[in-house]
Amino acid sequence: MSTIQPGDHRAYMQLALSLAQKSPPKPTNYRVGAVLVDLSSDKILATGYTLELPGNTHAEQCCLIKLAEQHGVPEERLSEVLPSKLALYTTVEPCSKRLSGNLPCVERVLRLAGTIRTVYVGIMEPETFVTENTGRKSLQDAGIPVVHVEGLEADILEVATAGHIKS
Numbered sequence: 001m002s003t004i005q006p007g008d009h010r011a012y013m014q015l016a017l018s019l020a021q022k023s024p025p026k027p028t029n030y031r032v033g034a035v036l037v038d039l040s041s042d043k044i045l046a047t048g049y050t051l052e053l054p055g056n057t058h059a060e061q062c063c064l065i066k067l068a069e070q071h072g073v074p075e076e077r078l079s080e081v082l083p084s085k086l087a088l089y090t091t092v093e094p095c096s097k098r099l100s101g102n103l104p105c106v107e108r109v110l111r112l113a114g115t116i117r118t119v120y121v122g123i124m125e126p127e128t129f130v131t132e133n134t135g136r137k138s139l140q141d142a143g144i145p146v147v148h149v150e151g152l153e154a155d156i157l158e159v160a161t162a163g164h165i166k167s
Helices: 009-020 059-071 075-080 105-110 135-141 153-160
Strands: 033-038 043-049 086-092 116-123 146-148
Touching (some): 009 033, 009 043, 009 059, 009 116, 009 153, 033 059, 043 059, 059 086
Parallel strands (some): 116 146
Antiparallel strands (some): 033 043
């Protein structure tokens, strides 16, 4: 994997987009990629994409499950073993509601408040499946800034909605 320069948000988002492209196109999911970075060392700790792991898994969820397995702890206890300055890059805003009944990605990120310092997003969630995603507000209310990384919106939306039935 090529080295990404510290603070090169677009390069991390491009990596997340390349991960999203691995996700199988389906009419009921967005294809999303996520990258978790240790800001102290600029090391990529985990990556994930929609449906990478069994079940109806989201990109952020896959990132955190893989990291929990790597550290031998339940996902709920990740904050105990992770570095204290992380950034999450995700092509689409983390979900605030899961129609499948799974824990929303925003709640997964909020468990790491104080560890995940910033969430970088390529696009805000379109209102195709859930109207009024409150993810951004929930994160910001918890002191986690949500920063839009500009310039890849058209590519992200095209990848995210591949497999959707066009009306």
